[in-house]
Amino acid sequence: MQTINLKDRKESADFYENRYSHGYMGHWSAFEKERLLGLIKELNLPSKGRALDFGCGRGIFTAVFLEALPGWEIFGCDISPEAISFAAKNNSAIRFFVLGDKSFSNERFDFIHSHHVLEHTFDEKVTASEMCSFADKNCIMLHSLPCNHEGSLEYKIASARKNGIDSTTGKFFFEDTAHMRRMSANETIALFQKEGFRSRKEFYANQYYGALKWIAESDFKLVLNIANPWQARDAGSFLFLFGLLLKLKCYWFCFFAAGAFEPADRGRFYLLKRTLQTLSFILFFWIAIPVRSALIRKAKNEWQDHRTDKNGSDLFLILKR
Incomplete structure (x- = not known):
C-alpha cells in the first residue's frame, strides 16, 4: 500500500492545493450531511456562540452549521487557498480563512469540528495542538475520522488480504494514499488530553451496511x-x-x-x-x-x-x- 510522504505544512499545502484545483471533495451526499446535522443538534449547544470547521476544504460541511447553529458565528479554515476561495464564493454567510493567517490567530471558538482531517495531516500532534489553540475555555469538539477497531466489514476485508493492514500506521490497503494513519478512539483522545479535553461521547459508523x-x-x-x-x-x-x-x-x-x-x-x-x-x-x-x-x-x-x-x-x- 502507498502513502504520500508529507513532511511539513508547506508540502501538505502544496499537495492539497493541487488536489482542490482539480475538484477534490466537491460534494458530499445528503446522508453524511444529515448525520452531521443530527450530531450537532444532539450536543444541545447554546443559542449563540462561535463555531469553527477546522480543515473545512470547500466548505461543504461548513454550510451545514448554518442550519444546525442559527444565531452562531460560523468560521472555516483550511491549509489550501484554493479550497478557501471556493468556499468563500459559495458561502457568503460564513467567514473563511487560510490556516496560518495571523489576523485570525487570536480567534477563539465554543465549538470546533473536523471532518476526516486527522488522518490526512503530516503530524497529528501538531494539528491537534493547532485545533486546541482556537478553543475557548469551555469548548466542545466533534471529530470524525477512520478508526482501526476490529470487527467492521472494512477490517475483515483488510484482514482477509495479504498485507492488508500496515503494521506501522494501521492503514488499510485500500485507503487514499494521502491518509497518513488510522487511529483508535483512545489514541485520538490522547492527542487532546494534555489541553484539558476529555471524551464525552463516542459514536461509530460503517459496521457493515x-x-x-x-x-x-x-x-x-x-x-x-x-x-x-x-x-x-x-x-x-x-x-x-x-x-x-x-x-x-x-x-x-x-x-x-x-x-x-x-x-x-x-x-x-x-x-x-x-x-x-x-x-x-x-x-x-x-x-x-x-x-x-x-x-x-x-x-x-x-x-x-x-x-x-x-x-x-x-x-x-x-x-x-
Missing part, C-alpha cells in the same frame, strides 16, 4: 481492488472476498445508474461517465433505484441502532474541555 454504501458510491476500480479474491491470504479468505466482490459489483451498478442526475466531482472522462450513467438509468432504473434506496435505508438504520457499537470503521468523537 454503511461500508457497503460508501464502497458502492466509489470508483469501480476501487470495488475491483477492495474485494480482489486473488490477493486473499488463504482459501477461506478467497471465498469471502469472491462472494463480496459479486455483491459489491451489483450494488455499485445500482448506485451508478440511480445517481445519473445527482451532483458528482468533475474528474477525468466526466462527460463519458454521465452518458453511460444516463443510459444505465433509462434501462435499469426500475431495479437500480429500489436497490440503492434499500441499502441507504439499512445504512441509516445501522447508524441509529448501532452507533455505540465500537466495531465501526468510522469514529465520531465528542470532546469537552
